[in-house]
Amino acid sequence: xxxxxxxxxxxxxxxxxxxxxxxxxxxxxxxxxxxxxxxxxxxxxxxxxxxxxxxxxxxxxxxxxxxxxxxxxxxxxxxxxxxxxxxxxxxxxxxxxxxxxxxxxxxxxxxxxxxxxxxxxxxxxxxxxxxxxxxxxxxxxxxxxxxxxxxxxxxxxxxxxxxxxxxxxxxxxxxxxxxxxxxxxxxxxxxxxxxxxxxxxxxxxxxxxxxxxxxxxxxxxxxxxxxxxxxxxxxxxxxxxxxxxxxxxxxxxxxxxxxxxxxxxxxxxxxxxxxxxxxxxxxxxxxxxxxxxxxxxxxxxxxxxxxxxxxxxxxxxxxxxxxxxxxxxxxxxxxxxxxxxxxxxxxxxxxxxxxxxxxxxxxxxxxxxxxxxxxxxxxxxxxxxxxxxxxxxxxxxxxxxxxxxxxxxxxxxxxxxxxxxxxxxxxxxxxxxxxxxxxxxxxxxxxxxxxxxxxxxxxxxxxxxxxxxxxxxxxxxxxxxxxxxxxxxxxxxxxxxxxxxxxxxxxxxxxxxxxxxx
Amino acid sequence: xxxxxxxxxxxxxxxxxxxxxxxxxxxxxxxxxxxxxxxxxxxxxxxxxxxxxxxxxxxxxxxxxxxxxxxxxxxxxxxxxxxxxxxxxxxxxxxxxxxxxxxxxxxxxxxxxxxxxxxxxxxxxxxxxxxxxxxxxxxxxxxxxxxxxxxxxxxx
Numbered sequence: 001x002x003x004x005x006x007x008x009x010x011x012x013x014x015x016x017x018x019x020x021x022x023x024x025x026x027x028x029x030x031x032x033x034x035x036x037x038x039x040x041x042x043x044x045x046x047x048x049x050x051x052x053x054x055x056x057x058x059x060x061x062x063x064x065x066x067x068x069x070x071x072x073x074x075x076x077x078x079x080x081x082x083x084x085x086x087x088x089x090x091x092x093x094x095x096x097x098x099x100x101x102x103x104x105x106x107x108x109x110x111x112x113x114x115x116x117x118x119x120x121x122x123x124x125x126x127x128x129x130x131x132x133x134x135x136x137x138x139x140x141x142x143x144x145x146x147x148x149x150x151x152x153x154x155x156x157x158x159x160x161x162x163x164x165x166x167x168x169x170x171x172x173x174x175x176x177x178x179x180x181x182x183x184x185x186x187x188x189x190x191x192x193x194x195x196x197x198x199x200x201x202x203x204x205x206x207x208x209x210x211x212x213x214x215x216x217x218x219x220x221x222x223x224x225x226x227x228x229x230x231x232x233x234x235x236x237x238x239x240x241x242x243x244x245x246x247x248x249x250x251x252x253x254x255x256x257x258x259x260x261x262x263x264x265x266x267x268x269x270x271x272x273x274x275x276x277x278x279x280x281x282x283x284x285x286x287x288x289x290x291x292x293x294x295x296x297x298x299x300x301x302x303x304x305x306x307x308x309x310x311x312x313x314x315x316x317x318x319x320x321x322x323x324x325x326x327x328x329x330x331x332x333x334x335x336x337x338x339x340x341x342x343x344x345x346x347x348x349x350x351x352x353x354x355x356x357x358x359x360x361x362x363x364x365x366x367x368x369x370x371x372x373x374x375x376x377x378x379x380x381x382x383x384x385x386x387x388x389x390x391x392x393x394x395x396x397x398x399x400x401x402x403x404x405x406x407x408x409x410x411x412x413x414x415x416x417x418x419x420x421x422x423x424x425x426x427x428x429x430x431x432x433x434x435x436x437x438x439x440x441x442x443x444x445x446x447x448x449x450x451x452x453x454x455x456x457x458x459x460x461x462x463x464x465x466x467x468x469x470x471x472x473x474x475x476x477x478x479x480x481x482x483x484x485x486x487x488x489x490x491x492x493x494x495x496x497x498x499x500x501x502x503x504x505x506x507x508x509x510x511x512x513x514x515x516x517x518x
Numbered sequence: 519x520x521x522x523x524x525x526x527x528x529x530x531x532x533x534x535x536x537x538x539x540x541x542x543x544x545x546x547x548x549x550x551x552x553x554x555x556x557x558x559x560x561x562x563x564x565x566x567x568x569x570x571x572x573x574x575x576x577x578x579x580x581x582x583x584x585x586x587x588x589x590x591x592x593x594x595x596x597x598x599x600x601x602x603x604x605x606x607x608x609x610x611x612x613x614x615x616x617x618x619x620x621x622x623x624x625x626x627x628x629x630x631x632x633x634x635x636x637x638x639x640x641x642x643x644x645x646x647x648x649x650x651x652x653x654x655x656x657x658x659x660x661x662x663x664x665x666x667x668x669x670x671x672x673x674x
Contacts, residue, residue: 007605007608007609010608010609011609014598014601014602014609017598018595018598018599018602021591021594021595021598022591022595024587024591025591025595064608064609065608066608066609066610067604067608067609067610067611067612068607068608068611069607069608069611070607070608071608
């Protein structure tokens with residue numbers, strides 16, 4: 001058993017792969033068996049990510065050497081001091097992201113059982129779903145720059161396939177095509193940066209490159225390439241144009257999971273800024289760069305959302321807006337990194353930004369699932385044609401209300417907890433930032449009041465039934481976490497968010513976990 | 519849309535050679551340039567040749583999308599299970615290399631003609647990838663052929 005626990009980082013990535021590859025075979029035999037098979041895979045992955053958090057909290061950063069003689073010989077004796085193999089480096093931030101991704105995918109997978117029932121190519125849907133999960137988990141857990149690119153491609157291709165799953169007279173296919181092109185361009189820009197780093201430092205391991213970092217002019221080019229490519233994949237303004245199409249046209253469960261897929265890129269953006277470049281670079285400038293991206297995303301996202309009439313497109317613009325909060329919080333942390341202000345409010349801002357990642361994944365995932373439920377029953381995503389759904393779809397209405405109040409930052413839901421942390425800390429950094437964040441939050445509330453009113457209130461227009469149980473279970477999983485994190489934010493901060501923020505800020509610990517010593 | 523008898527005879531003659539050449543590239547992946555992906559792609563071009571030369575309804579009897587996707591899944595599973603079997607030490611461990619069993623001979627030092635019986639899990643994974651790629655590309659070709667048939671129907 002003690003031997004087995006060290007394989008957990010690898011198993012988290014490869015269990016969805018094995019199960020996913022076997023899904024078409026199981027699907028040939030029995031459909032019910034396939035559902036059970038997929039849910040088993042998602043549940044095992046979820047359990048392993050929780051175990052991994054425990055492992056990281058008790059034993060520190062975990063490393064796993066793929067194909068090595070043992071799991072922790074990061075630098076083999078005959079390699080000349082270079083970590084030659086692919087190494088997974090799982091610190092508290094990675095473990096946190098893996099938990100987020102696995103949870104939303106579990107909810108989305110259960111939801112899909114009825115929401116995608118009867119569509120052609122169901123076994124392919126679940127194969128791609130598991131591949132997408134594997135790609136996300138790989139992105140957040142790998143410690144290798146090139147390996148990140150590989151997982152990014154796995155994730156992007158699987159996502160593109162899933163966005164196009166409901167052909168929708170070609171509209172979904174167009175959205176998927178756009179997503180695939182944007183993703184490939186982003187991934188290639190990223191790969192170009194990796195190539196420059198490899199040429200300079202003869203290494204692909206993130207910790208190795210960080211320890212050899214010289215901060216030459218070329219490294220600044222790399223930094224520009226990485227931040228632009230990853231901000232594009234994370235869906236931040238001004239590189240957000242693929243988000244409304246991709247989120248808006250994908251099946252409901254996939255939109256929810258796409259949120260965490262974008263957050264995996266956001267993770268990489270933060271990882272590159274903190275662990276790869278770190279204090280040696282001009283953190284004040286990069287910090288302000290992230291802050292300005294965050295402000296733009298918040299403001300443009302929410303103002304664009306206000307004028308939408310398509311329920312999922314509206315939510316997609318809100319996803320852009322909420323990404324801004326994460327960029328703002330972590331950006332303030334980066335701008336103050338290494339100064340006295342960091343311990344005063346910088347760390348709290350980072351905690352707020354990181355806490356907002358998991359909160360956003362939960363409530364935006366929930367909102368996309370409720371939107372999917374409405375579309376499942378009505379067959380339209382146009383808000384002007386909806387109305388009176390609260391008469392029949394009681395549970396969906398309650399879930400939507402919880403999600404909407406949470407995204408607007410109303411206590412006692414989780415959005416309030418993380419937003420308050422961001423307001424408080426950024427106010428000390430620069431009061432204007434905090435005021436903009438609050439205004440955006442108010443506009444978010446206004447927008448969701450509109451959605452709630454036009455979709456759920458009013459006289460009964462449609463004689464529809466509540467959605468089937470599996471979809472409700474998927475929504476209930478996310479709702480319970482929203483309420484849990486909203487009522488007990490201190491537990492989440494203590495065990496999930498606090499360690500993650502500290503791990504992200506501590507570059508030396510990240511390097512020494514792979515390179516040893518230091 | 520059947521091609522002329524000359525083309526059909528020639529493609530029937532070339533087909534086994536293309537398959538054997540593809541298999542050669544797959545199985546020598548750890549010694550010579552090429553490997554699972556390249557070899558699998560060469561085999562899939564063999565399917566493409568037959569598809570171009572013969573009629574749709576004939577080809578559909580020989581090469582079915584169902585069988586090809588089965589080959590794809592089998593290849594993927596063989597690959598990942600080979601990687602799982604390394605879990606005794608770590609995932610992806612080359613547990614067959616230098617073991618003395620199949621593909622387990624030591625690599626001879628210096629310049630040599632190349633011993634096929636080396637490489638451990640590398641040739642196994644090459645075979646798996648070859649199977650996966652011939653299945654995957656084959657499925658794409660068969661689906662494209664499906665549209666070719668529809669085009670004929672609308673034209674005729």
